[in-house]
Amino acid sequence: TQLLEQSPQFLSxxxxxxxxxxxxxxxxxxxxxxxxxxxxxxxxxxxxxxxxGEVKKLKRLTFQFGDARKDSSLHITxxxxxxxxxxxxxxLNAGNNRKLIWGLGTSLAVxx
Amino acid sequence: xxxxxxxxxxxxxxVGSPLSLECTVEGxxxxxxxxxxxxxxRGLQLLFYSIGIDQISSEVPQxxxxxxxxxxxxxxxxxxxxxxxxGFYLCAWSVLAGNTEAFFGQGTRLTVV
Numbered sequence: 001t002q003l004l005e006q007s008p009q010f011l012s013x014x015x016x017x018x019x020x021x022x023x024x025x026x027x028x029x030x031x032x033x034x035x036x037x038x039x040x041x042x043x044x045x046x047x048x049x050x051x052x053g054e055v056k057k058l059k060r061l062t063f064q065f066g067d068a069r070k071d072s073s074l075h076i077t078x079x080x081x082x083x084x085x086x087x088x089x090x091x092l093n094a095g096n097n098r099k100l101i102w103g104l105g106t107s108l109a110v111x112x
Numbered sequence: 113x114x115x116x117x118x119x120x121x122x123x124x125x126x127v128g129s130p131l132s133l134e135c136t137v138e139g140x141x142x143x144x145x146x147x148x149x150x151x152x153x154r155g156l157q158l159l160f161y162s163i164g165i166d167q168i169s170s171e172v173p174q175x176x177x178x179x180x181x182x183x184x185x186x187x188x189x190x191x192x193x194x195x196x197x198x199g200f201y202l203c204a205w206s207v208l209a210g211n212t213e214a215f216f217g218q219g220t221r222l223t224v225v
Binding site: 033035040041042043044045048086088090092099100102103104105 | 118154155156158161202204212213214215216217218219221
C-alpha cells in the first residue's frame, strides 16, 4: 500500500518566520502535487513536480521533489497570515489506475 | 476555462433520510471525476472515481453510492443516511491523461442528526 506521510501535522509560527513541511514515502511516484486548503473550501493546486531533484518556486514558496521521487518538501520564506491553511501533498500512482495518493496534511497557522 | 460546481454548500439531514449531492463540470470533456470525504482539518479519503459515463469505481465499502448519468455530471447518493456519514464531501475533476492534477469544488458540509 502506498502511503504519504506529512510532517509536521500542525505548525504555529509568527509572521516573518521561515518554515519547511515534508512529504515522505517509501514508494516512487511519477509526479507529486501540493495543494492548499482553507477552511470550508476545496483544496487548490499550488504546484506539480515531475522530475527527480526538481525545484519550483511560487513567490515565497519553494517546492522540491526528491532525487528518487519518493519525497518532497515545501519551504515558505517570511510567512504571512495569508499562508495559513492546510497543506496537502498528493502523489500520482504510476500504475494503471493513475490514482492520487494523499497525505494527511500539515495545518499551518501564521500569527500576526 | 473549466469550472466545477458542487451543491449544496451545507446540508443538515436526519438519520435515515436519503441524500443526493450533485457535481457538474463545465469547459472540458470526458474528465475523470471523483468524490472524496474529508475528516475535520485532515486528509482526503477517496470514495468513488469515474473515468466515463456509468463507469464508477468504489474505493471503500460504505453506505453511499455514486452515479454518472452524463459526461460532466457526478452524483453522490444514499438511500438512508447514518450518523457516521457526516463530513465534508468534495467533488473533483482531472483530465484523463497527464499528471491527474485535481480541481475541486467548494465542498458540501453534511451533518446527519
